[in-house]
Amino acid sequence: xTDVTDNTTIAAPPVxxxxxxxxxxxxxxxxxxxxxxxxxxxxxxxxxxxQILIAAIFALSLNLLVGYGGLSSLGHASxxxxxxxxxxxxxxxxxxxxxxxxxxxxxxxxxVAGFFGLIALRASGLGxxxxxxxxxxxxxxxxxxxxxxxxxxxxxxxxxxxxPFGIDLNGPAAFYWFSLVIFGISxxxxxIFTESAFGSALRGTRDQPRRMAALGFDVxxxxxxxxxxxxxxxAVAGLLYVYYHKYIHPTSLSxxxxxxxxxxxxxxxxxxxxxxxxxxxxxxxxxxxxSAYVERWNMLLGIVFLVIVIFMPEGLVPGTKRLWKRFxxxxx
Amino acid sequence: MQSSQTRTVLAxxxxxxxxxxxxxxxxxxxxxxxxxxxTLNSLALGGLxxxxxxxxxxxxxxxxxxNLTHGAxxxxxxxxxxxxxxxxxxxxxxxxxxxxxxxxxLMGGVLERFVLRKLSSNSLGQVLVTLGMxxxxxxxxxxxxxxDPIPVPTPPDLRxxxxxxxxxxxxxRLAVVVLAIVAAVALYLLxxxxxxxxxxxxxxxxxxxARAVGIPVSKLFTAVFMLGAGIAGAAGVLGxxxxxxxxxxxxxxxxxxxxxxxxxxxxxxxxxxVGSFIxxxxxxxxxxxxxxLAYVILFLPMIxxxxxxxxxxxxxxxx
Numbered sequence: 001x002t003d004v005t006d007n008t009t010i011a012a013p014p015v016x017x018x019x020x021x022x023x024x025x026x027x028x029x030x031x032x033x034x035x036x037x038x039x040x041x042x043x044x045x046x047x048x049x050x051q052i053l054i055a056a057i058f059a060l061s062l063n064l065l066v067g068y069g070g071l072s073s074l075g076h077a078s079x080x081x082x083x084x085x086x087x088x089x090x091x092x093x094x095x096x097x098x099x100x101x102x103x104x105x106x107x108x109x110x111x112v113a114g115f116f117g118l119i120a121l122r123a124s125g126l127g128x129x130x131x132x133x134x135x136x137x138x139x140x141x142x143x144x145x146x147x148x149x150x151x152x153x154x155x156x157x158x159x160x161x162x163x164p165f166g167i168d169l170n171g172p173a174a175f176y177w178f179s180l181v182i183f184g185i186s187x188x189x190x191x192i193f194t195e196s197a198f199g200s201a202l203r204g205t206r207d208q209p210r211r212m213a214a215l216g217f218d219v220x221x222x223x224x225x226x227x228x229x230x231x232x233x234x235a236v237a238g239l240l241y242v243y244y245h246k247y248i249h250p251t252s253l254s255x256x257x258x259x260x261x262x263x264x265x266x267x268x269x270x271x272x273x274x275x276x277x278x279x280x281x282x283x284x285x286x287x288x289x290x291s292a293y294v295e296r297w298n299m300l301l302g303i304v305f306l307v308i309v310i311f312m313p314e315g316l317v318p319g320t321k322r323l324w325k326r327f328x329x330x331x332x
Numbered sequence: 333m334q335s336s337q338t339r340t341v342l343a344x345x346x347x348x349x350x351x352x353x354x355x356x357x358x359x360x361x362x363x364x365x366x367x368x369x370x371t372l373n374s375l376a377l378g379g380l381x382x383x384x385x386x387x388x389x390x391x392x393x394x395x396x397x398x399n400l401t402h403g404a405x406x407x408x409x410x411x412x413x414x415x416x417x418x419x420x421x422x423x424x425x426x427x428x429x430x431x432x433x434x435x436x437x438l439m440g441g442v443l444e445r446f447v448l449r450k451l452s453s454n455s456l457g458q459v460l461v462t463l464g465m466x467x468x469x470x471x472x473x474x475x476x477x478x479x480d481p482i483p484v485p486t487p488p489d490l491r492x493x494x495x496x497x498x499x500x501x502x503x504x505r506l507a508v509v510v511l512a513i514v515a516a517v518a519l520y521l522l523x524x525x526x527x528x529x530x531x532x533x534x535x536x537x538x539x540x541x542a543r544a545v546g547i548p549v550s551k552l553f554t555a556v557f558m559l560g561a562g563i564a565g566a567a568g569v570l571g572x573x574x575x576x577x578x579x580x581x582x583x584x585x586x587x588x589x590x591x592x593x594x595x596x597x598x599x600x601x602x603x604x605x606v607g608s609f610i611x612x613x614x615x616x617x618x619x620x621x622x623x624x625l626a627y628v629i630l631f632l633p634m635i636x637x638x639x640x641x642x643x644x645x646x647x648x649x650x651x
Contacts, residue, residue, distance in 0.1 A: 072456050074463070119635055122642035126398045127598075129459060130590050133400075134634065137587030141627030148624060255583065259463055266460065299471035305464030309457045310450065 034180060038173035046172040052284045053179040054240045057186045059264035059276035061233030066262065067271030068194055069226050070206030071121075072129045075136030076261050078116065079231045081253035082139065083109040083238030088156040088248045089149070098162035106235050113231020117224045124209075124223075136258055143250035155249035159242055169243070179240055186233055191273055193229060202226055203271075256298065260287075263301065267308050269315025278317050343606045343645055350610060354617035368499055370620050376505040376574060378612025379512025383567035384585060385592040385604040386519055387560025393536045393599025394556050397448065398459050401440075403586025404466040404473075405561050409436045409568025410577035411473050414482040425487045425569065433566030440561025444554050466582065474579050484572025504573055511570065515563070516605050523601060532556060536599055588615065591630060595637050597647020606645060 038046050062076040086105035090096040096104065120131040143150045150156065161169040169175045193199055204212045205219045213219050242248050251257065260283055268279025283304075290300050312319045351371060359367035388402045413432040417423055443465060451457040486504050493500035523529035534542040535549050543549050568577070575581065592611050596603025610633055618626035637645060 072459070074459075119638050122638050126392070126396070126455060126459065127594075127642075130398055130594060131638065134587050134590045134594060135631075137583070137590070138627050138630055141587070141630075142625070145627055146624040255463075256467070259467070262460070296471055296475070298467045299475075302464040302467030302471070305460055305467070306447070309454075309460045309464070310447075313454060313457055 035177075038176055043172045046176045048284065048288055050172070050176045050179045050244055051288075052281050053176075053183040054237055054244060055261075055264060055280040055284050056277045057183055057240065058234060058237035058261050059268070059280045060186065060190050060273070061230045061237065062261045063265045063270055063272075063276045064190065064193065064202075064226055064230040064233075066265050067269075067275070068199060068202050068206065069223055071124065071223060071227070072262070073120075073132040073230075074129050074255065074258050074262065075116075075120075075132035075134075076230070076234055077253055077255075077257035078132075078136040078139050079109050079113055079234030080238035080241060080261075081143065081248070081250075081257065082112055083235035084242035084248040084252060085143065085150065085156065087239055087242050088159045091160075092156060092158040098160075102162070102239055105239055106232065109235035109238065110228060110232045113234075114224075114228050116231070117227035121220060121223050121227060133255065133258070136253060137255065140250055140253040140255075143253050150250070153250065155247055157247045159246040159248070161243045161246065175244065179244075182236065182240060186236060187273070187277075190233060194273065198222070198225075256301065259301065259305070263305055263308065267304070267312075267316055269317035269319070272315075272317050275315050275317040279315070282316070347606060347609050347613070350613045354613055358617065358620065365499055369502060370616055372502055372505040372509070374613040374616035375609065376508040376612075377616055378609035379509045380567050380571045380574075381585075381588055381592050381612055382512050382605055382608035383515060383563050383570070384589040385596070385608055386516070386601055387563045388589055389593050389596070389598055389600065389604045390519075390532075390556055391560045392593070394532060395553055396455060398462070399557075399560070400459060400462040400586065401443070401466045401469060402560070402564050402589060403582035403584075404469040405436050405440065405564040406568040406571075406585050407473060407577065407582040408439075408469055409433065409565030410484065410572050410575070410581060411477050411482065411568075412436065412565065413569030413572055414484045414577045415477070417485060418482075425484070425573070428484075429566045429569040432569045433562040436565025436568075437558040437562030441554055441558040443561075444557040448557075449550070449553075466586075470579070470582050477577070479579055481576045481578035483576045484569065486573040508570060508574070516601070519601055528555070588630075591634050593644070595633055595644060597641075597644025600644070600646040603644055603646030 037049055041049075058076070058080055061079075062073065065071045065073050065076070083105045086108045087101045090101040090104050091098060094101070116132070116135050120128050120135065123131055144152055146152075161175065163169065164178070167174060167178075169178050194202075201212065201217055201222055204215075204217065205222050209219050212222075238252075241252065264279035264283045265276045266279070267282055268277065269275030286300065286304065287297060291297050294300065308315075314322070351374065354374070355367050355371050358370055384402060384406055388399060391397055391399050409432045412435055413425070413428040416428040416431050417425065443462075447461055447465075448458050451461060490504045490507055492503065494503050494506070495501075521529075523532060531542070531547045531552055534545075534547055535552055539549060568581075588611055592604060592607040594607075595610060596605070596607030611630070614629055614633055615626060618629035622629065641647075
C-alpha cells in the first residue's frame, strides 16, 4: 500500500506533434473567438465565461497533482479559498491596497501550500487524499468558527476589483478580458511546467516511483515542488474568484468546492491540458443552468460523479478521442 | 512485541495526560463542575468518534477503500432514528438505534455490492463514488427532513444527572461512553476470537493468500462494509440526544473521523480507540477554551503524529 501506483502502470499516451496547418488555424480561430466573445454575447454569458475561466485555472492547477503527479488531492479548494480570504481580509480590514493584498494572498497561500505539502506528502495514494481532505476541512472549520476574523457564516464582503494600469474592471467584458489574460498566462506556464524535463520526471514519479528513486530522482522533492506550484495557481484562481464575486464565504473552502474541481479534472480527462478546461466548462455550465431549474446542486454533483466514474472513467476528452479514433479507424 | 506494548502504554498515558491537563486547567479557571461536564463531553464525543472511525478503519484495512460516505451514513442514521422515535410513540432510543443501524447497514450492503464492487480495480474511482454518494445522501436528507435540526429525545431514565461527591455527572454521556467501550470490546472479541474475525484479519494481512486458501473474501467485503455502515448509523442515533440530527452533521463528523484514523493508524481498532479519545478531548476542550480556534488545535495532534509516524500511532499498513 506504500505505492498504489507502483503496480498499476498507466501508459502515458504518445504525444502527437502534428503541427498541421489545420490545427494551427483551429487554435487561432478558437483564440479569436475567445477574445471576441464579449462583442457578440450578453452580460450573462460573459460572466459565465469569466466563471469558467476561473474554474479552469483552478482545475488546471489541481490537474498538475491529480493527472501528472498521480496525487489525488481532495483539499485543493484550500488554496483557492485561502487566497481569496487573504486578499479580501487584507484589503477590507488590513488596510492594504490591491497590489499588496494580492501579493500577500499569493505569497501567504503558497507558503501554506508548502507547509500542507510537507504534511500530506508523508503519505501517498489514499493516505494523501485523506490528509488533504482533513487539512482542508480544518481550514473550512476555521473560516466558519473564527468569526472575529473571518466573519464566519456571513463571509467577507466589501471587496472591490482592482484597476490594473488604470483599467476599470467592473464591467463584465473588462473583467472577462482580464480573466482571459490571466488564464492565458496560467495555461502557458502550466503547459511549460508539464512539458518540461521536470514534467517528465513528475510523470515518472506517478507511473514508477520506485524506479525513479532508483534512477536518482528525489521523488518526494518532485512531488513537493509540484504541490507548491499547484497551490500557487490555485491561489491565482482564488484571487480572480474573490475579484469576480467581491465576496468570499466558507463554502469556497468546503469539500464540495474541492470536489467540483476534482470532478472538472476527472470529467475532462486528467493528465491532459485540455481536459480540465473542458471539465470546467461542463461543471460551471451544469451548476449555472441546473441551479436555475433545480435547487439540488449537491445531489446533481453526486450523480454526475457516479456517472462519470462508472461510465467514462478516463474523462470526456480522452474518451471522445478514443471514440473518434475508433470511428476514423473504422472508416479506413 | 515489547515495543508495541510500550507504545500502547505510552498512547494510553497520552490520553490520560491530555485529559488530566485539560481537566485541571479548566477546573482552575472555571469550576470543577464545569470541568466534569467538559470531560464527560470529551469522553462522549470520543466514544461516538470511535464508533465512526472503527468502521471506517476496518473497511479501509480490509478493502483499501476510503469510505467517504461514512459521515453521511452517521447523519442518515441520526435522521432515521429521530424519525422512528417521532413516528412511533414509546419506541425507546435503543430500539431506534437498532432499527436505524440495520437500515443503514442494508444501504451500505447495496452500495458495496452493486456500485463499489464494479470498481474494485480502481481505488480512486471508488473514493469518488463514495464522495458522490455522500453528496446524494446528504441532499436526500435535506429534501426529506428539511433544514431544521431534529432533536432526538434522551431516554427518560437517563435524563437526571447522577450525583456523586457533591457533583452532578450527566448520565446520558456516561451511558454513551460505556456503550462505546462495550462496542470496542465486542469488536475486539469479534476480530480476535471468532472465525469471522480470523478471516477478516487474514484478508487484511494478505488478500491474495486469503483468497487462495478459500476464504470468501468478496462476501467478507460486503459483511465488513455492512458492519461499518451499521455501526455508523447506530452511532448517529446514539449521538442524537447530544448533537441532534441536522444538515451538515456529516461534514462536521467526517473530518473528525478522518483525523482520528490518520492519528490512530488505518486498519487498527486500538488506534481508532486511542485516536478517538485524544480528538474527543482536544476538540471539546479546544471548543470550551478557545471556541474560535478549536479547529486549528485539531491540527496539532495530527501534525505531530504525521511528522513522526506517518502510518499513525498503531497503523501497521501505510495508507
